[in-house]
Amino acid sequence: MSVPTPWVRCFRRRPAASTILLCFPHAGGAASAYRDWPAHLPADVELWAVQYPGREDRIAEPLIDTMAELVDAVVKAVEPALDRPVVVFGHSMGASVAHEFTLRLRPGVARRLVVSARPGPADQRPRADLVHLRDEAGVRAELDLLGGGGAAAMADPQLRDLLLPMIGNDFALIERYRPGPAVLGVDVLAHVGADDPSMPPESADSWAAATTGSFTRHTHPGGHFYLADRLADVIATLGGSTPEVNHMSEAFTVEGLREAVAEVLGVSPDPDANLFELGLDSMRMMMLSVRWQAHGVEVPFADLAEQPTLSAWSKLLTAG
Template sequence: MSWFRCVETRPWASLRLFCLPHAGGSAVFYRTWAREVGPAVELHAVQYPGRADRMSEPMVSDAHRLAHLIAGAMAPLLDRPFALFGHSMGAVVAYEVARLLQERGTPPVHLFASGARPPHDRGEDRVAGRDDDGLVEALAELGGTDAEVLRDPELRELVLPYVRNDFALIEGYRYRPEPRLNVPVTVLAGDSDPHADPGAAAKWRQVTDAGPCNVRVWPGDHFYLTAHRSEVIGEVLRTLEVPVGP
């Protein structure tokens, strides 16, 4: 099955934006973005295997392998300029995808890293090894999942395996200093994010050789971009110098 969900194909669009979800997330997280990016951008949200309409497929538990698979799947879609946007786990995977595509001679024009500590400074958070209640508690602390919903045993049985897989993936990620990234990076963060505060997020400056790394901060927790979706999309469009449209 395809790695990407595109709500509306736009053959006239001057640029493609590939969006990578957080741990436990799916392509639906970016579904409402498609209209707001406007006609000049064709948005493709990555659908990781093992969830949603790819529930029957084996999950990927290694970040470097996941990046290789995504980069390979992108190949037919690199006939026009493109950018990468990743939130939380998705930011680190997007960084690895950017490095792979840079090596292959088709780098993105920009990388947007949202709600994530930088690849070389992952912190000490360990969630994957917790029991189910502990995993639900961790999700509630981050603010992106309704803990009450996950009290349903049937839903837990469906959701928690891929949530645990994703936390294990990012907690097991090992940074490789080479090759250096030569792509502009913009970092986006919530000012009260318990996982990636603005100070930690600013360290993304150390992973690119493409000049200044801009940091943008909004009020909110790890999922600040839910409440500030329009402003975040506006920041992306301004950075990419494409028209802001309805």
């Protein structure tokens, strides 16, 4: 069955795959956060990434700021297309969206729920200082604390104008959300960073009470965005295998960058062509940078803007 749009992105089609890995992004995140995951998955797993409205290619659509409305929309769009068993994954805010989505699925569709960087339901307590009520400086302070590249993107004025409404919306959604008493009937795996400033690792253990299935916690070195360095370890718990290719090496070659830029700009540029003259702007720069951050690589936007060619970017990103 075809992938539902506009709610899902499938970056590598695998029609013969026996399992779908359905991934939900973190607050302020987008489907492109999972663009590089298929290279780490076995051939019988097809990855679908949920694209929330109000970001990337859905930037013109209204944001959704309540969990119930968001989950209702995802279930309506995605569940009818799930023609194979599903492993549901979510990181941070995405873990709670994935949880609520899995509760709503018809019995037998979900094989397991995998949650990342999110306390269990019983430990999801309201914080005293709500991020979505802070001023810009307060939001940036939270992003600095969590890491993951969000603070660096906010340093660019044009990107900041694009990101602030999205980030504020998502923090409002997750900070107002309260889990209900419903219990899952599938196995739950929890992945956490040992030094995550937003939660102690043991607060993930209350996911055990949220299901009648088994529960396992995996604690990794790193903070809230430990995934940048521990992706292979997480994939292995999902049934993953050795990567099909050295995806980082390929991603930062001129040809790898040409493929990524072509998807975003709609043209396939020459290595020394000025990308700004071909339509590159701050929003599209952000869409590209999310892919590089998935490899744990960050290069200042100012450096990229000073040398806006594939040849120069390949050198900068490889060095990064």
